Amino acid sequence: MITTRYAPYGALKNNTLNERVEDFVAWVNREAEAQGLPHHIPKDPHGPIGLARFRRTLAWHIARQPGGLIALAIQYGHLRTVLDARTSSGYASRSRSRSRHRIHSVLDVETALAAADTAARLRDRVAADENISGSAARRALTAAAQVPRFKGRIVSNTFVRKASAFLARNGVVLFDNPDAFLICAFKRENALCEPDPDANAPRQYDCRPGCGNAVRTDTHARLLRERAGEIYQLSAHAPEPVGKRMRANADRLRETTETHDATAHRAEAWA
Known part of the structure; x- marks a missing residue:
């Protein structure tokens, strides 16, 4: 029989979730030690991890990752966040006017x-x-x-x-x-x-x-060329007219790189 100190019903509260985060850290460390793995989650000098400190993790994905605003919309359940995170200020922890x-x-x-x-x-x-x-x-x-x-x-x-x-x-x-x-x-x-x-x-x-x-x-121009080449390769295996649209897209990317090559200068030339 599996016993637990958590209530089997009702909504999870902050204290319970904080305890579960700490239990998860302890479990990871036990498993790492049992499997002889070198990596573990070290003890944080600033105290327990807790839910509040996950805000920085969420913010990192919003600010730095492709599709980050969509991640915010999923997290808080408001599709309007995708349109502009800064206009969605009326829901809970997204409000600018509180803390x-x-x-x-x-x-x-x-x-x-x-x-x-x-x-x-x-x-x-x-x-x-x-x-x-x-x-x-x-x-x-x-x-x-x-x-x-x-x-x-x-x-x-x-x-x-x-x-x-x-x-x-x-x-x-x-x-x-x-x-x-x-x-x-x-x-x-x-x-x-x-x-x-x-x-x-x-x-x-x-x-x-x-x-x-x-x-x-x-560097951007090089990545554009590589992306154009990838699209051309994919277009060879795509049915028409999809393949035709893909090749047109690749041509536009290559035109962008050609524009860069024709107009780019060293930094000192822009001074």
């Missing part, structure tokens, strides 16, 4: 850290003598030069406020968009993704060709 611990504040922190990482990667590519293209190239290079590389720190109350102020700098915050193979130097008045008037981030799922915020490096 600094709400999901929007945490999301601002993670988004700011992701933008700092994007700026650091752009600086690394510039240092490797990659070419840069796009009408926002000069603005992106200026923004990248002004952002310090994030090396890890405790996220304090002050950092939360600084993150919000950082993201509010219209035109000089860089957002990586791996799905579109570009960096968005987001400026509201230039954006073709039709952001809200007070938005401080692009609608990355609605990135459109010809936008004045787009910036590409040689």
Whole structure:
């Protein structure tokens, strides 16, 4: 007979869920030791993990992963979140008007850290003598030069406020968009993704060709070529007219890389 200290009925409460998280950590460590595995979950010096600390994990996926807004919609059960996470402020922990611990504040922190990482990667590519293209190239290079590389720190109350102020700098915050193979130097008045008037981030799922915020490096162009080649290979095994549409899409991607090759310059040329 299996015994449990948890009630077999009713909704799970915070205390019970926190206990289950700790029980899960203990189980993982026991299994790792029993199987002779080197990895385990170390004891956290800041105390139990608990549910509240999963907000950073959720925010990481929203801010940094493709389809992150969809993950938020699934988590909170509101499809409207996919349209714009910042307009969905009326439900529980997504409210901006309550506590600094709400999901929007945490999301601002993670988004700011992701933008700092994007700026650091752009600086690394510039240092490797990659070419840069796009009408926002000069603005992106200026923004990248002004952002310090994030090396890890405790996220304090002050950092939360600084993150919000950082993201509010219209035109000089860089957002990586791996799905579109570009960096968005987001400026509201230039954006073709039709952001809200007070938005401080692009609608990355609605990135459109010809936008004045787009910036590409040689790395982006290389990835575009590889993606075009993959689509061509897939089109050979697809029925018509699907294969025809796939080849047309691949041709558009290759045209984008050709535009990059024709217009890209070293960073010093954009100074």
